[in-house]
Amino acid sequence: MNELVTKIRVHNEDFFVASTIERCPKSMMLRELVKNALEAATSAPLGSRRVEINACLVNGVRKLRIWNTGLGMNAEELFRMCDIASSIGKMQGLDGNFGMGAKVASLPSNHHGVRYRSCRDGRVSEVLLGKRNGVYGRVLRRDPLTGEPSAVVDVTDAVKIEGGETASDWTEVVLLGNRESQDTVADPYDGNPKVPKWWLQLGLQLRFFQIHGDVDVLIGPDLHDLPGVRSFIPMARIVGESFARWDTVQVADGVKVHFGHDPIHPERSDVNASFKDSFSRGISLAGLLYADEIYEVRMWGGWTSEAPNYGISSHARHVSLLVELADDYPVQPEGYRQFLRYKNGAQDQVRMMDFAAMVRANHPDWLREMMRSASPDQALIGSVKQQLEKLIAALGLKRLRPQFRSPPQAPKPPAPVSEKVQAPAPVQPPVQPKAESDTKPTASKPPEDKAKEPPAPKESLEKVEDFEEMPELLLLRSPQEVADRNLRYRAARFYPESHQLYVNLLYPSVQQLVEQLVVLAPLKASPVLVGAAARAAAENALVLRLGRAVVYGLAKRNAAEGWSEAEKKQVLSSEVLTLIADDLPLAFAAAKDFFDQRITQIAREAAESRPAFEEMGAA
Incomplete structure (x- = not known):
């Protein structure tokens, strides 16, 4: 009991739950479901850590199924897991698990139902989450053992009839969509938005840079254009095995920048050399890398049109860029994990552009040379340059340039995935802006009162007047x-x-x-x-x-x-x-x-x- 305050409670629980669910971006559904499955699978013995993503038939209609090995849940735990801000066997904290990931992210696109099954000690319990009469909750159904309506039912016999195993623990999630007739394999968001056939592989690759814990992620044939079941290939493996270059520049404040070169494909002009099939599509990309997950992703035309901001004047179709933030960098995922926020100050969203000057100052030598070799038209440029320089001088054109201060030092981040580390350029790093998963007993971890001070806000920078240079x-x-x-x-x-x-x-x-x-x-x-x-x-x-x-x-x-x-x-x-x-x-x-x-x-x-x-x- 707290003698200093009376707790704030939720007056309209239905409205609070609905608003929490319906404000969640639909695109986070895949991330949350797979993240849960990966974490749960690490509790299985080595050699049997597995996540399977495939299709199953429910009343003759294909539904997306995510299944994992690892410690299962009994009926009571499965019931508790379905509540908002509840998770089983994890520490809760603002820096880690928020306890409202997968169920919240899945329900906006699955009013008809999200079916959870979990096998623990040979018994399989099932819960159906859905929306009925405008209210989100556990759908009551008749329990085959008791004959009474129940939120959690025992489906052990049904699983055995279906050919499922009960000798070891596992957990399964099946997305039933918004309609009984909805194919959630090909159309997971009920047409809003529409997705390409390879949406799942690309969605996983653009989020999970690498998979830890020796977990094998297997994707069924209904979700790709190749025969049989295939293992998911994370980006870390693609850049390590298939890129011509993958170099890292370590800078001073807990940030490192990865530069990758993926040359043009020898037989196809529309893809890069790393292209093999739909699991390795041969595209360039850019983004923020934090805790082995990618945020702020740019690819294809979105990346090539933005690349000049990072000093990449040519070959952007063949150059990939990841700005990696150390685990103790003063940022944290926002509530739905769609993007990162700075911890202090105004808690602004972390943007790739915050690091543009740092990237420009730390290009590896091979990238500089590649861009230099792609700069023809020196005669034309020279003629125009002389006239523009005269105009700038005649106008007395000046600009205010920021006098950068060095942000606080951070402990060295984990060893890079790259094959080569290049020393940073001798310049001050830029100043940064001001600043869940579901599924062992639950403990609470209060947020730390003292986060490491983030770099000073941009507005506080001193500025010095300098003559303008010709573009x-x-x-x-x-x-x-x-x-x-x-x-x-x-x-x-x-x-x-x-x-x-x-x-x-x-x-x-x-x-x-x-x-x-x-x-x-x-x-x-x-x-x-x-x-x-x-x-x-x-x-x-x-x-x-x-x-x-x-x-x-x-x-x-x-x-x-x-x-x-x-x-x-x-x-x-x-x-x-x-x-x-x-x-x-x-x-x-x-x-x-x-x-x-x-x-x-x-x-x-x-x-x-x-x-x-x-x-x-x-x-």
């Missing part, structure tokens, strides 16, 4: 490069974090300007040389006016009044830059001057070289 220009000429930057229908994109401007040289206004210039050439000029001159002029005009637009946009950044923060960002948006690229009359005069100079140069060179002159005349 790095990166010119995209291939359809794949354009698609990777999400610029198929845009002319350019500026990345303020990395101070880079990507220009789409396949944008239609370039060809339109080329066609306008070609008709102005002398009749005797070589079409090939004229076309090259016109394209060079059109590209120069596009890059120059987009570069000037970015410089003027940066000049508005320090405007004291008249410009909101949203407006300052908008002037540098891809949409505004595209409108500037569409204004051909604005570009025509400068492009024509450039073109005329090139044609004059071609004519002069032709006059000095008879073979070249004859080639032009013949054309």
Whole structure:
């Protein structure tokens, strides 16, 4: 009894339970169910630790089944396990098990029922959780042993008839969905959202970086496109066995950055070399790695379009990036484990972008060299660069740069999965923002009052004035490069974090300007040389006016009044830059001057070289 306070109680229990369940993101269902099964399986003897994910038939309809070895639950324990904030045989605490994972995450998509069975000492108990008449709870059914309605029923005989084993302990969860006719193998969320056939393998790989405890995860043939039962392959194994490079840079504050290189597949251009089948799809990705689980995942186009923020200007389709936070880093999963929060301060969500500067400062040598080798067009860039530098100087353009402070030191994290550890770059690490599972007797672990102080909030950084640098220009000429930057229908994109401007040289206004210039050439000029001159002029005009637009946009950044923060960002948006690229009359005069100079140069060179002159005349 507490003599200092009266406990806060739940007045409307039905509303509290329903709101807790229905606010849970549906996407967390797979993570919670599999995490429970993995933890329970570690209680089984070595060699028999197993999790099986497959299909079973319930009244002739396929339902998703997750089954694991390990210590089972008796009827009383199974009953208790179904309550919110209840778990069996685990320590409860904000840093670990919250006691409301799998059941809460499963019920939003399974109103018809989530069937739990557990075998303990040869007896199998069953509970059906569901929603009836607007209330979530254990569905009452007739117990075959007593004939009375009961929340927990003995189904030992039924399991034996079905061919199930009772000689050893196990636990099973079957998802019945929202309807009796719902196939929860192919459609686990009842169409909202829809999922591809390989949703389960990809969902597991994008969450569980590695599996501990010698647990074998087996996936049945109904859940993939290969014959027979297959073992799940976690990302740690893929990067270790199939990537060309997987290197780690250890930085100073409990963070390490993993860089992976997965070259293009020798026979297929749409996947990387690690591709084997649906269990190893050959894709690049990025995310936060904490306690061997991946958060903030980016992949495919979502990753390639964001990669420049991390200084990865090219080859993002073949480069993977994981920022790993040590176990004692001052973060914790939010209530539904969908993302991480900083422990102190305003408890902001932890974002990949919080570590962008740290990543940019610590690229491994092979990545730097790979990007350098993919930077052509130095002549064009050099010409534009000189003019933009003059403009920046004329405007006296300056910016406020943060004076970073070093965050508190953290104990060294566990040994990396990587094959090589590279020393960090000699720069200060960036300052970070301010800052369950269900299934041995339950004990409570109070949250620690003193969490390790997280790095200072961004707002508290001192800032120093410095001259602005010219943005790095990166010119995209291939359809794949354009698609990777999400610029198929845009002319350019500026990345303020990395101070880079990507220009789409396949944008239609370039060809339109080329066609306008070609008709102005002398009749005797070589079409090939004229076309090259016109394209060079059109590209120069596009890059120059987009570069000037970015410089003027940066000049508005320090405007004291008249410009909101949203407006300052908008002037540098891809949409505004595209409108500037569409204004051909604005570009025509400068492009024509450039073109005329090139044609004059071609004519002069032709006059000095008879073979070249004859080639032009013949054309």
